[in-house]
Amino acid sequence: MTPPHHASPVPPVAEVVHLTKQYRDATAVDDVSFQVRAGTITGVLGPNGAGKTTTLRILLGLASPTAGDVTIDGANPLQLSEPWRHVGAVLEANDFHPARSGRDHLRTLARLCDLSDDLVDEQLELVGLAAAAGRRVGSYSLGMRQRLGLAAAMLGDPRLLVLDEPTNGLDPVGVRWMRDLMRTFAADGGAVLMSSHLLAEAQHSVDHVIIIDHGRLVGDAPIGDLVQPGNDLEDAYLRLVEADSEVGR
Numbered sequence: 001m002t003p004p005h006h007a008s009p010v011p012p013v014a015e016v017v018h019l020t021k022q023y024r025d026a027t028a029v030d031d032v033s034f035q036v037r038a039g040t041i042t043g044v045l046g047p048n049g050a051g052k053t054t055t056l057r058i059l060l061g062l063a064s065p066t067a068g069d070v071t072i073d074g075a076n077p078l079q080l081s082e083p084w085r086h087v088g089a090v091l092e093a094n095d096f097h098p099a100r101s102g103r104d105h106l107r108t109l110a111r112l113c114d115l116s117d118d119l120v121d122e123q124l125e126l127v128g129l130a131a132a133a134g135r136r137v138g139s140y141s142l143g144m145r146q147r148l149g150l151a152a153a154m155l156g157d158p159r160l161l162v163l164d165e166p167t168n169g170l171d172p173v174g175v176r177w178m179r180d181l182m183r184t185f186a187a188d189g190g191a192v193l194m195s196s197h198l199l200a201e202a203q204h205s206v207d208h209v210i211i212i213d214h215g216r217l218v219g220d221a222p223i224g225d226l227v228q229p230g231n232d233l234e235d236a237y238l239r240l241v242e243a244d245s246e247v248g249r
Contacts, residue, residue, distance in 0.1 A: 012037050013160050013191040014059060014087075019068035021054050021215075028054045030215040031068070036160065041182050042190040043206035043223075045199060045237065051215040052195040053091070056162055059087055059193075072160060085111045088153030089162040090146070098138030102129055102148050105137060109152055123151035128177070142169030150181070160183060163194040167201055179205050198207060203233040211240055218244040 012035035021029040029051040036042045041112055044052045056061040059070045061077035070077065073086050080086050096105055106120040124130045127147040132140070137148065146169060153161060161182070167175045182192045182205060196202045202209075211219030219226065219240040226236040 007208060008023045010037065013073065015069075015192060016055065016059060017069045018070075019055065019058060020066045021051070021058060021063070022066040027215050029058070029065075029212075032212065032215070032217045033068075034210045034217065034220050035210075036191050036193045038159065038189055038191050039186055040207040041186050041194065041205060042208040042210060043202045044193065044195040044210045044212060045197070045202055045213075045233075046212040047197050050197075052197075052212055053164055055212070056089075056091065056164055056193070056195060059089065060091075060162060062091075082113070082156070084115075084156030085160060086158055087160040088156060088158040090149035090166065091144060091162075091164045092149075096137040096145065096148065100158055101134050102137055102140070102144075102151075103125050103133040105148065106151055106155065110155055113156055115155055119155055120151075123154055126154070127151045127181075143171065143174045146170060146174075146178075154185075161190060161192045162196075165191065165196055166194050167196070167198065170207055175201065181219045199233045199237055203227065209233070209236075211237055213244065215240045216244065 014036040017033050018030050019032045020027065031053060044055060046052055054063065057070070058065050059077065072080060076089070077083065090178055103120060103124065106123060107117055110117060110120050124133045127150050129144065129147050129151065132144060137145065140148065146166065166178050170178060182194070186192055194206070204221065209219060209223050210217065210222060223233070227233055
């Protein structure tokens with residue numbers, strides 16, 4: 001397994017420590033540890049069913065671990081005051097009332113979080129939905145719902161964005177737009193944690209790579225350390241998975 005990156009004097013925005021999640025007959029996450037730091041896009045990569053989404057859900061306080069700890073800004077996510085100022089997340093692109101307009105959806109969230117309606121219009125402009133803000137969400141394409149979810153996640157100006165398969169359903173223009181948005185967010189001092197099973201796309205998007213296979217951590221390194229000249233992220237992924245399989249025999 002690739003050794004974890006060296007410790008930094010700056011505390012991580014998010015941390016996962018010896019995380020394990022067991023169900024009756026299966027272990028979805030098996031003793032996984034990693035950190036997410038400001039100014040970076042960290043990709044949690046692996047095939048469908050590897051444990052990526054389960055890890056993200058536990059980090060967000062949406063599921064309970066069997067063992068281990070998770071923190072955001074040094075605190076358990078369930079104990080954060082005004083959590084929307086610490087973390088925003090997009091796990092699904094279908095969590096909207098279909099008869100409500102995009103603007104009304106964001107205004108409802110803003111009022112629940114005691115945020116200004118002015119922020120709603122700013123976010124709609126940022127994600128390219130200003131012209132469609134008055135339309136019912138039920139008429140939105142999957143890509144538009146992805147954008148609306150991002151607008152909701154960023155309403156509170158959080159330090160951390162957690163995105164599950166963020167390019168799902170996007171056309172090539174949308175994929176490039178999503179990549180640029182994540183890069184801008186990180187460049188402004190935020191941290192992005194994204195999951196993906198699309199290694200070729202992740203290679204163009206992430207700074208740091210966490211590779212999970214069958215619930216186990218098999219890689220944790222800057223992408224530049226993993227991808228050697230003449231190779232790609234898929235080569236690195238297969239090399240690490242095969243090496244882990246050899247150790248487990």
